Amino acid sequence: MxxxxxxxxxxxxxxxxxxxxxxxxxxxxxxxxxxxxxxFPPIAVTVDVVALTIRDAELQVLLVQRAEPPYQHHWALPGGFVRQLPGPDGDATEEDLAEAAARELAEEAGSRLRTQHLEQLKTYGAPGRDPRMRVVSVAYLAFAPEMPEPQAGSDAADAQWVPVCALGLSESGQRPGTTRKLAFDHARILADGLERARAKLEYSPLATAFVTEPFTISELREVYETVWGEKLHPGNFHRKVLSVPGFVESTGDLTQTGGARGGPRAKLYRGGDAALLHPALLRPDREEEVR
Amino acid sequence: MxxxxxxxxxxxxxxxxxxxxxxxxxxxxxxxxxxxxxxFPPIAVTVDVVALTIRDAELQVLLVQRAEPPYQHHWALPGGFVRQLPGPDGDATEEDLAEAAARELAEEAGSRLRTQHLEQLKTYGAPGRDPRMRVVSVAYLAFAPEMPEPQAGSDAADAQWVPVCALGLSESGQRPGTTRKLAFDHARILADGLERARAKLEYSPLATAFVTEPFTISELREVYETVWGEKLHPGNFHRKVLSVPGFVESTGDLTQTGGARGGPRAKLYRGGDAALLHPALLRPDREEEVR
DNA sequence: CGAATAGTGTCTGTAAGACACTATTCC
DNA sequence: GGAATAGTGTCTTACAGACACTATTCG
Structure with missing residues (x-):
C-alpha cells in the first residue's frame, strides 16, 4: 500500500x-x-537486538555503550540502521530486516557470537522515542549459548554481557532511577524480549538454543530455572522433558564425570526435531494471569 | 540507536x-x-491492517481494491503511510504506529467500523516487496464484531469483507493462481494474521471481540468453530468456558427466544476481566505440531 | 409431536505436581 | 562415609474429551 x-x-x-x-x-x-x-516524511528504520544468553547461572543481555549523544555513555541494545548497500553488480542490494539484525549483532558483538536463534520481536515507533528524528525500530530477539569470553565489540565503543537483574527492570516496565538506565525505550524493548523468551520456553524447544550440544537434562533445567527465575523439581522436570516427543534425543553417551558436587554421570542429549512442545512445559503457579 | x-x-x-x-x-x-x-536511504514506513470479523458464519477479512498501479485492481489489506502531520500548534505532531493503523482502518472502511481489538502483528521489510521503493510495513491485527452491512470505503476505491476461504490460501503460505490474488506480500501477512488469531483464541479471551455483548455461550462457540475451522463439542465447550475464571460473566438475563431451530432460551454473558485464560482452550488434535 | 438446542452428569485417559526412593559419583 | 545428583516409581488432583441424559423451545 x-x-x-x-x-x-x-x-x-x-x-x-x-x-x-x-x-x-x-x-x-x-x-x-x-x-x-x-x-515522504523522513522516517528512519533501524533494527535493535535483544540478545540473551546464560552466563554464570544468570540471564544476561548484550549491551553496547553509546559513544555519541544523545544518551552518550548510556548502555543500549545493539542495533542500527537498515542499509541499502550498492551491490556487486551496481544494483542497490537491500538488506532484509533479519539480515540487518544479524549484521548489527556481528558488528557490535564480534563475529565470534554464534546466535542459535533470531526472531522478530516487535516494532517500536512512538513519536519522540528518539529525540532527533522519527525512528521506527524493528526489534529482534536472539538466543546464544554461553560464550567463553565477554564480547569485545568490533564496531562499538564497548560491548558487554550484562545480567538482566542488574538493570533494575521488573517483569514489565522499567523501574526508575535504579542502576544502569538504558538509552531510548530500550528498557521496554528488553522487558518485552524477556517476556517473549519466558513464554517461548513453555511451548517451543528454544531452551536448547541456550546450551551447547550435547547437553544434560540438568543443564536444560538450569536454562528454564534461570530464564523463569524459579526452581523446578528435578525429578518431575526430567520425566516431563523426556515425555515430550521430539524435544530432545539421546546421543547414547554419558558425561565424562559426575556433577561437581557429586552425583552419577548423566546421559547426554541433543535437540530433537520438534518445533512445538506438546505437552507444553508450563510455568508454575501463574495465578497472576493478569486480571 | x-x-x-x-x-x-x-x-x-x-x-x-x-x-x-x-x-x-x-x-x-x-x-x-x-x-x-x-x-539516509529513503525507506518508507507503512501500516497494514488485517481486520477480521465473522459474517454469515464465515471468517472474513477487510480488503480494499487498489485504484493505482502496481497491482491495480488487485485487492489488498487496508493500510498506508505513517504520517507526520503538522499539529495545531505548528509543531510536527507525529502518529504512533497503532494510531496510524486505526486511522487507515477508519479511512478505508468507514468510521462505522468499531474495532474491539487492535494489536501489532509483525513487520515486513523484505527488499522488493514493493516494486517501487523500499517499504517497511508494520502489520496490525484487528478484530471486529459482526457489522450490519458491508463496508463502503470512505477513502478507498472499494472496500469489502471477503471470506478468507475465498482467497485460496492454506494454513500458511499462498496457493498460486487460485481465486483473488492479493497485492504485494499481503497473502503472507494475512496468513500470519490468521495463525495469530487462531493461536490467541486458545489462551486469551479475544473471542469475545468477535461478538456483541451480551452473547450466549453458543455464539462464543461459533466464534471458535469459525476461526479454527473445526466443530467443537457443545457440552464440553460450555462447561470449559464457565470453568475459566474471568472469561465470561453472567448478566442474569436470558435470550428473548430459543434457537432458530428449536431449543431452550440461553443465558446471556458479557466478557469478564481475565486477560489470560487459565486453563487455556486448546485446539483439538494438533498432532501436526510441525516436526 | 419431532427436532434441535441449553445445560449437566459421569467416566476415562492424560498430565502436573508432590513425595519417596535407589543408584552413582565427588570430596 | 557423607553429600549431592541422576533417574524412576507412585500417588493425588486437575483437566480434556467422549458419551449420556434432561429440560426447553421452535416449527
Whole structure:
C-alpha cells in the first residue's frame, strides 16, 4: 500500500474524495509516489537486538555503550540502521530486516557470537522515542549459548554481557532511577524480549538454543530455572522433558564425570526435531494471569 | 540507536573502526545524524491492517481494491503511510504506529467500523516487496464484531469483507493462481494474521471481540468453530468456558427466544476481566505440531 | 409431536505436581 | 562415609474429551 501517500494527499482536499476525481489525476499521483520518495516524511528504520544468553547461572543481555549523544555513555541494545548497500553488480542490494539484525549483532558483538536463534520481536515507533528524528525500530530477539569470553565489540565503543537483574527492570516496565538506565525505550524493548523468551520456553524447544550440544537434562533445567527465575523439581522436570516427543534425543553417551558436587554421570542429549512442545512445559503457579 | 547511520558510514572506511578515531569526528557525525535526515536511504514506513470479523458464519477479512498501479485492481489489506502531520500548534505532531493503523482502518472502511481489538502483528521489510521503493510495513491485527452491512470505503476505491476461504490460501503460505490474488506480500501477512488469531483464541479471551455483548455461550462457540475451522463439542465447550475464571460473566438475563431451530432460551454473558485464560482452550488434535 | 438446542452428569485417559526412593559419583 | 545428583516409581488432583441424559423451545 505504498501509494497511500498519494491517497493521503488527496484526502486533504475534500473534492478529491469522490470516486470520479480519484482516477483523473491518478497518473500524477502515481508519479509522485513512484519517483520522488524523498518527498515522504523522513522516517528512519533501524533494527535493535535483544540478545540473551546464560552466563554464570544468570540471564544476561548484550549491551553496547553509546559513544555519541544523545544518551552518550548510556548502555543500549545493539542495533542500527537498515542499509541499502550498492551491490556487486551496481544494483542497490537491500538488506532484509533479519539480515540487518544479524549484521548489527556481528558488528557490535564480534563475529565470534554464534546466535542459535533470531526472531522478530516487535516494532517500536512512538513519536519522540528518539529525540532527533522519527525512528521506527524493528526489534529482534536472539538466543546464544554461553560464550567463553565477554564480547569485545568490533564496531562499538564497548560491548558487554550484562545480567538482566542488574538493570533494575521488573517483569514489565522499567523501574526508575535504579542502576544502569538504558538509552531510548530500550528498557521496554528488553522487558518485552524477556517476556517473549519466558513464554517461548513453555511451548517451543528454544531452551536448547541456550546450551551447547550435547547437553544434560540438568543443564536444560538450569536454562528454564534461570530464564523463569524459579526452581523446578528435578525429578518431575526430567520425566516431563523426556515425555515430550521430539524435544530432545539421546546421543547414547554419558558425561565424562559426575556433577561437581557429586552425583552419577548423566546421559547426554541433543535437540530433537520438534518445533512445538506438546505437552507444553508450563510455568508454575501463574495465578497472576493478569486480571 | 539512530546514530548508527553515522557509524555505518564510518564502517566503510576501515581506519574509522579504531576506537581512537571514533571520538575525533564525533561532532561532525552527530551533526549529520541530527540535521540531515534526508541523507539516509529513503525507506518508507507503512501500516497494514488485517481486520477480521465473522459474517454469515464465515471468517472474513477487510480488503480494499487498489485504484493505482502496481497491482491495480488487485485487492489488498487496508493500510498506508505513517504520517507526520503538522499539529495545531505548528509543531510536527507525529502518529504512533497503532494510531496510524486505526486511522487507515477508519479511512478505508468507514468510521462505522468499531474495532474491539487492535494489536501489532509483525513487520515486513523484505527488499522488493514493493516494486517501487523500499517499504517497511508494520502489520496490525484487528478484530471486529459482526457489522450490519458491508463496508463502503470512505477513502478507498472499494472496500469489502471477503471470506478468507475465498482467497485460496492454506494454513500458511499462498496457493498460486487460485481465486483473488492479493497485492504485494499481503497473502503472507494475512496468513500470519490468521495463525495469530487462531493461536490467541486458545489462551486469551479475544473471542469475545468477535461478538456483541451480551452473547450466549453458543455464539462464543461459533466464534471458535469459525476461526479454527473445526466443530467443537457443545457440552464440553460450555462447561470449559464457565470453568475459566474471568472469561465470561453472567448478566442474569436470558435470550428473548430459543434457537432458530428449536431449543431452550440461553443465558446471556458479557466478557469478564481475565486477560489470560487459565486453563487455556486448546485446539483439538494438533498432532501436526510441525516436526 | 419431532427436532434441535441449553445445560449437566459421569467416566476415562492424560498430565502436573508432590513425595519417596535407589543408584552413582565427588570430596 | 557423607553429600549431592541422576533417574524412576507412585500417588493425588486437575483437566480434556467422549458419551449420556434432561429440560426447553421452535416449527
Amino acid at each position: 505504498a501509494d497511500a501517500a498519494a491517497k493521503s494527499a488527496a484526502a486533504k482536499s475534500p473534492a478529491a474524495k469522490s470516486p470520479a476525481a480519484s482516477s483523473a489525476d491518478s497518473a500524477e499521483r502515481e508519479f509522485l509516489a513512484s519517483y520522488d520518495p524523498r518527498a | 539512530a546514530d548508527a547511520a553515522a557509524k555505518s558510514a564510518a564502517a566503510k572506511s576501515p581506519a574509522a573502526k579504531s576506537p581512537a578515531a571514533s571520538s575525533a569526528d564525533s561532532a561532525e557525525r552527530e551533526f549529520l545524524a541530527s540535521y540531515d535526515p534526508r541523507a
